[in-house]
Amino acid sequence: MGHDHESEQQRQQQQQPQQPQPQPQAENGQEKEKSPKPEENCSASDHFTKFNPEKYLQSFYKTAGEDLAMQVVLFFLPGILYRLPKRIETMLDLGAGPTVYLPIACRDRVETIFTSDYAPANRQSLQQWCEKRHSFDWTKVCTWISNIEASHETAEVMQQKARDKVRAILDVNVHECPVVRNVDWKKDETVEVPEQFDLVTTVFCLEYSGETLQEYLRAVKGACSLVKPGGYLMQGGVLDADSYNFDGKRFRSHRLEREHVTLGLKEAGMCTDVTRGENDFRYICHDDIFIMISKKPETTSQ
Numbered sequence: 344m345g346h347d348h349e350s351e352q353q354r355q356q357q358q359q360p361q362q363p364q365p366q367p368q369a370e371n372g373q374e375k376e377k378s379p380k381p382e383e384n385c386s387a388s389d390h391f392t393k394f395n396p397e398k399y400l401q402s403f404y405k406t407a408g409e410d411l412a413m414q415v416v417l418f419f420l421p422g423i424l425y426r427l428p429k430r431i432e433t434m435l436d437l438g439a440g441p442t443v444y445l446p447i448a449c450r451d452r453v454e455t456i457f458t459s460d461y462a463p464a465n466r467q468s469l470q471q472w473c474e475k476r477h478s479f480d481w482t483k484v485c486t487w488i489s490n491i492e493a494s495h496e497t498a499e500v501m502q503q504k505a506r507d508k509v510r511a512i513l514d515v516n517v518h519e520c521p522v523v524r525n526v527d528w529k530k531d532e533t534v535e536v537p538e539q540f541d542l543v544t545t546v547f548c549l550e551y552s553g554e555t556l557q558e559y560l561r562a563v564k565g566a567c568s569l570v571k572p573g574g575y576l577m578q579g580g581v582l583d584a585d586s587y588n589f590d591g592k593r594f595r596s597h598r599l600e601r602e603h604v605t606l607g608l609k610e611a612g613m614c615t616d617v618t619r620g621e622n623d624f625r626y627i628c629h630d631d632i633f634i635m636i637s638k639k640p641e642t643t644s645q
């Protein structure tokens with residue numbers, strides 16, 4: 344599994360030197376293949392230059408069942424979105440990577456969609472999808488979403504509905520203020536990018552954007568600064584994991600605990616109290632994968 348929960352101890356055990364294996368020999372007796380390269384250890388900020396969008400999509404989104412974390416998020420997503428208002432004006436997918444499953448899942452509820460990432464390669468990949476020049480096939484993920492929604496739309500229709508609503512691709516860094524650094528791509532010149540959004544979605548991003556609790560809390564603050572008063576944050580993530588790996592690279596992350604999620608939201612002035620209103624705060628967790636919505640109060644100092 345990619346967004347894995349491997350503990351430090353388990354990983355160290357796996358990284359113990361192995362017995363030398365005989366190398367495959369070519370007919371002329373020369374060494375044919377070198378032994379596999381050791382995994383590259385990457386920092387959270389290495390996402391900027393070392394993240395390969397194609398490899399990421401192939402590793403986690405080729406089939407919707409490729410990765411447990413992904414499965415859990417896709418499974419609970421329609422249910423948690425159902426708790427949001429029926430019509431949402433503006434949405435931002437924050438730290439989308441090269442993925443478009445959130446715009447697709449929100450296509451019927453949201454009027455205008457903005458998407459974003461920190462890594463230039465991911466923003467390029469998003470642009471290719473917006474311009475229908477992408478090579479990755481989202482059919483399996485769309486089918487998974489439509490099955491859970493019990494809708495009969497084809498993958499093509501689902502994607503086109505979402506694509507028609509995407510207005511711009513933003514260059515973001517959740518550790519900077521303001522978080523939005525630039526607008527990379529706009530549907531047309533008339534598009535205006537709001538400073539805050541009615542819904543900010545962010546999945547597998549905030550805990551992966553840094554390696555310490557302090558950085559996680561700053562990232563949550565950054566994400567919540569983009570939510571309008573009265574708007575919502577929809578966050579998904581992984582608890583108790585200190586890294587994830589694909590493409591021969593292991594990206595370090597903050598080992599998130601349930602309490603950190605609440606602390607981050609509280610510090611950012613968001614609702615964390617289930618008793619306040621039916622849909623002001625909802626948290627679903629399965630196998631350490633969580634998905635939640637939290638409302639920003641109408642009057643807030645943030």
Ligand SMILES: C[S@@+](CC[C@H](N)C(=O)[O-])C[C@H]1O[C@@H](n2cnc3c(N)ncnc32)[C@H](O)[C@@H]1O
Pocket residue numbers: 387388390391394437438439440441442460461462465515516517518545546547548551552553
């Ligand atoms: C594991 S990927 C998740 C991508 C996608 N949201 C998904 O659900 O598959 C982590 C993403 O966080 C982004 N990221 C890392 N540091 C960031 C930062 N400082 N600000 C915003 N995004 C960041 C990376 O570029 C990468 O696309």
